[in-house]
Amino acid sequence: MDAETKQQEQARVTAVVEKIEQRLHDKNVQLEQAQRETTSIDRNYGDNTRVNIAEVDDRIETNAAVQQQKQLVARTVENETILKQQMKQLEDLQQSPYFGRIDIDEDGERDTLYIGTASFIDAKQNFLIYDWRAPISGIYYNGTLGQVSYETPNGSVQAELLKKRQFLIEQGKIENLFDTNETVGDSMLQHVLGADSDEYMQNIVATIQQEQNDIIRDTKHDILIVQGVAGSGKTSAILQRIAFLLYHSRESLNSEQMILFSPNRLFSHYISEVLPSLGEKNMRQVTLAEFLGQRFSGLHVETLFERYEQDQLSFPTAAQKIRRYKESRAYLEVVERYLKQTQPQQLAFTSVYFEGRTFFTKDEIAKIYAQQPVNMLAADKFLATKNTLIKRLKRRIHEEAKADWVAAEVDMLSEDRYRSIVGTQRFATGDDEFRFIAEKLVRDRLAIVYDALYNDYFIDIYEQYADFMQQATLTDVAPAIWQAMIASYRQQIERHQLRLEDAAPLLYLRDRLTGSGQNHAMQHLFIDEMQDYTMAQLTYIKHAFPRAKLTLLGDRAQDLFTAHYQQHDFIAALTTIFHTHSINLITLNKSYRSTYPITTFAAALLPAGNEIEAFTRDGHKPVLITTDSDALSLQQITQQCRRLLLQHETVAILTKDQATSAQLFARLKLDVETTLLTDADRALPKGVLILPIYLAKGLEFDAIIAFDVSAVHFNAAGDRDILYTIASRAMHELVLVSTGTPCRFISEIPAEMLEQDAALTTTELP
Numbered sequence: 185m186d187a188e189t190k191q192q193e194q195a196r197v198t199a200v201v202e203k204i205e206q207r208l209h210d211k212n213v214q215l216e217q218a219q220r221e222t223t224s225i226d227r228n229y230g231d232n233t234r235v236n237i238a239e240v241d242d243r244i245e246t247n248a249a250v251q252q253q254k255q256l257v258a259r260t261v262e263n264e265t266i267l268k269q270q271m272k273q274l275e276d277l278q279q280s281p282y283f284g285r286i287d288i289d290e291d292g293e294r295d296t297l298y299i300g301t302a303s304f305i306d307a308k309q310n311f312l313i314y315d316w317r318a319p320i321s322g323i324y325y326n327g328t329l330g331q332v333s334y335e336t337p338n339g340s341v342q343a344e345l346l347k348k349r350q351f352l353i354e355q356g357k358i359e360n361l362f363d364t365n366e367t368v369g370d371s372m373l374q375h376v377l378g379a380d381s382d383e384y385m386q387n388i389v390a391t392i393q394q395e396q397n398d399i400i401r402d403t404k405h406d407i408l409i410v411q412g413v414a415g416s417g418k419t420s421a422i423l424q425r426i427a428f429l430l431y432h433s434r435e436s437l438n439s440e441q442m443i444l445f446s447p448n449r450l451f452s453h454y455i456s457e458v459l460p461s462l463g464e465k466n467m468r469q470v471t472l473a474e475f476l477g478q479r480f481s482g483l484h485v486e487t488l489f490e491r492y493e494q495d496q497l498s499f500p501t502a503a504q505k506i507r508r509y510k511e512s513r514a515y516l517e518v519v520e521r522y523l524k525q526t527q528p529q530q531l532a533f534t535s536v537y538f539e540g541r542t543f544f545t546k547d548e549i550a551k552i553y554a555q556q557p558v559n560m561l562a563a564d565k566f567l568a569t570k571n572t573l574i575k576r577l578k579r580r581i582h583e584e585a586k587a588d589w590v591a592a593e594v595d596m597l598s599e600d601r602y603r604s605i606v607g608t609q610r611f612a613t614g615d616d617e618f619r620f621i622a623e624k625l626v627r628d629r630l631a632i633v634y635d636a637l638y639n640d641y642f643i644d645i646y647e648q649y650a651d652f653m654q655q656a657t658l659t660d661v662a663p664a665i666w667q668a669m670i671a672s673y674r675q676q677i678e679r680h681q682l683r684l685e686d687a688a689p690l691l692y693l694r695d696r697l698t699g700s701g702q703n704h705a706m707q708h709l710f711i712d713e714m715q716d717y718t719m720a721q722l723t724y725i726k727h728a729f730p731r732a733k734l735t736l737l738g739d740r741a742q743d744l745f746t747a748h749y750q751q752h753d754f755i756a757a758l759t760t761i762f763h764t765h766s767i768n769l770i771t772l773n774k775s776y777r778s779t780y781p782i783t784t785f786a787a788a789l790l791p792a793g794n795e796i797e798a799f800t801r802d803g804h805k806p807v808l809i810t811t812d813s814d815a816l817s818l819q820q821i822t823q824q825c826r827r828l829l830l831q832h833e834t835v836a837i838l839t840k841d842q843a844t845s846a847q848l849f850a851r852l853k854l855d856v857e858t859t860l861l862t863d864a865d866r867a868l869p870k871g872v873l874i875l876p877i878y879l880a881k882g883l884e885f886d887a888i889i890a891f892d893v894s895a896v897h898f899n900a901a902g903d904r905d906i907l908y909t910i911a912s913r914a915m916h917e918l919v920l921v922s923t924g925t926p927c928r929f930i931s932e933i934p935a936e937m938l939e940q941d942a943a944l945t946t947t948e949l950p
């Protein structure tokens with residue numbers, strides 16, 4: 185790029201930054217004003233609350249005034265929040281106003297547009313910066329020079345792309361700029377990917393790749409499925425997609441109507457800064473364990489991690505068969521058939537009690553249910569039963585209100601209680617008032633019965649599920665084993681525990697039977713690490729959020745939790761369960777996270793690894809260290825940690841399970857801060873981290889030490905995926921430590937892909 189062009193561009197950057205600074209100054213004045221307003225309302229609010237509160241009528245009036253003041257304060261506070269957000273965005277733009285420029289010709293009219301993380305319009309309404317999500321910015325990510333089109337709400341628009349320029353601007357200074365015909369040039373990516381990792385994930389708006397852009401901007405499909413190799417930017421794409429969707433549906437969509445299922449809490453923390461960096465609020469986040477925990481209050485649902493640890497110890501063949509069955513879509517279809525055929529007498533109704541006595545007997549409830557039309561759906565019958573019970577309760581309240589104890593209680597009512605019941609109501613006669621108060625007293629007393637009805641406690645859903653399992657036998661499992669499984673389920677319920685494999689089917693049975701459990705407000709549902717979910721769970725989740733569009737992302741090769749018992753083709757199974765919806769399936773094969781030698785090594789671990797395309801970034805070959813004893817391995821790990829920490833702030837030692845992590849932590853004596861991470865942790869400290877691989881899902885680290893990759897620990901077919909997931913967490917350095925012979929997945933790899941002694945050399949890229 186010639187010096188003159190660079191100078192001209194720098195002059196523009198400087199001019200834009202000046203305008204941004206001016207705007208920041210204006211906003212600051214507005215903010216100070218808003219803060220003064222809040223303080224003055226606050227003071228006023230304080231004065232008002234001191235108004236006479238001795239008289240009841242005054243108190244009501246004062247309450248209204250207080251409410252009004254509260255609303256005023258809320259509004260000014262909101263105003264302040266908006267101003268602060270705008271200022272934060274302007275501060276970001278001030279540092280780096282934009283990263284791209286496109287010159288286009290639209291119907292003979294030439295235009296130059298600059299693209300950044302947010303729009304900036306000057307006082308004369310000139311767009312000095314276009315938001316990366318604006319329809320026209322799509323050209324920057326999608327188009328090569330020549331004829332291009334971009335989507336607008338009014339349809340597709342044609343244009344000619346004449347120039348595409350990329351910028352790297354730091355603190356208002358152009359560090360680099362170049363013209364490119366590619367989506368985003370490699371040198372820009374090299375710069376970004378070569379940096380050290382951070383506690384938080386970064387946004388990638390300046391360097392989004394074309395195929396990632398397809399994920400971000402898809403608004404047409406009900407279900408978007410992304411199969412992407414490790415490090416291909418799936419999580420990044422999901423987050424930019426959320427920002428994109430929020431921008432494009434400002435009026436009809438807010439962050440509360442989007443939910444992301446994330447693999448663990450460390451991950452939730454790791455991605456928590458991406459959306460705020462783009463000026464957006466975070467969506468709701470939940471892990472599968474949290475989601476199930478909320479739906480089974482009072483019961484501990486086994487977590488994926490607990491089950492994974494348990495499976496390492498023992499997992500008999502029959503148990504595998506049963507689990508495969510329970511996790512299939514077919515099992516939920518059996519639930520549906522069961523509900524269609526179930527006779528009223530089969531329903532596990534339970535009596536509703538009040539103060540030790542039966543209020544509604546289970547026979548009475550069953551009778552009401554049995555009176556519903558035979559062809560009615562199970563859920564409708566249940567709802568009709570519930571409504572009848574509530575009506576009967578109301579009748580009983582009405583009757584009970586005439587009882588002597590109620591009259592006595594009304595007479596004894598304190599002034600305060602009387603006021604809180606009656607409020608501002610006026611009654612035509614004293615009798616009316618008495619009846620009103622009496623019914624309220626009875627209603628309060630019987631609230632517990634109402635709650636039981638409202639929350640469907642008149643059916644024992646756990647017993648119902650046991651009854652269902654009695655019918656849902658599996659032909660190739662011996663009846664005695666099936667019965668033993670049901671017995672063990674019952675024992676677990678007694679102990680307030682539930683196996684993970686039963687969670688989705690049980691919820692499905694409950695919801696379909698009782699017509700509850702659905703959230704119709706959620707508009708978008710995102711599932712990261714989709715391969716960790718079963719078909720039954722995914723079907724249930726879709727059922728629970730019926731109106732939500734789904735974005736599912738994952739990598740079938742990073743199947744830590746089911747590869748040891750599940751053989752199906754995940755993507756095929758997925759497209760089958762959602763076949764009635766419009767599906768867009770996108771495959772990402774290019775991996776950005778790791779250096780070229782690490783990605784090619786990780787790919788070589790997989791049978792179909794040749795699909796993986798490594799981004800060409802230089803680095804050391806992975807190092808394989810084989811020792812004869814645990815003691816020597818510890819020594820080697822210590823040395824490697826020291827070496828790696830000279831260049832990086834964080835080194836993660838990844839193990840196959842928690843027990844290995846804990847043992848290592850106990851035995852490793854390092855002179856740097858060393859942290860053993862568990863499922864309860866939410867943040868990633870610096871130094872040496874020791875954690876089982878499942879907690880590192882979705883995360884990345886500058887340097888990884890994999891321990892222990894010996895044949896003893898990595899032997900089963902499913903272990904291949906575990907090893908691949910470990911290797912693909914490393915951005916710059918990967919060290920594999922094996923006590924004894926390394927596992928076959930490593931020994932089968934061409935020796936030249938690894939450095940077998942500690943003398944490190946940098947590989948030449950092909």
Ligand SMILES: Nc1ncnc2c1ncn2[C@@H]1O[C@H](COP(=O)(O)OP(=O)(O)OP(=O)(O)O)[C@@H](O)[C@H]1O
Nearest residue numbers: 388391392393414415416417418419420776777882
């Ligand atoms: N277009 C891009 N520009 C810059 N960095 C990118 C881009 N795409 C991906 N990356 C970087 O590559 C790394 C991996 O991205 P990300 O975590 O989104 O991948 P993933 O597919 O979700 O990985 P995994 O499945 O292995 O967890 C991150 O550091 C991310 O910032």
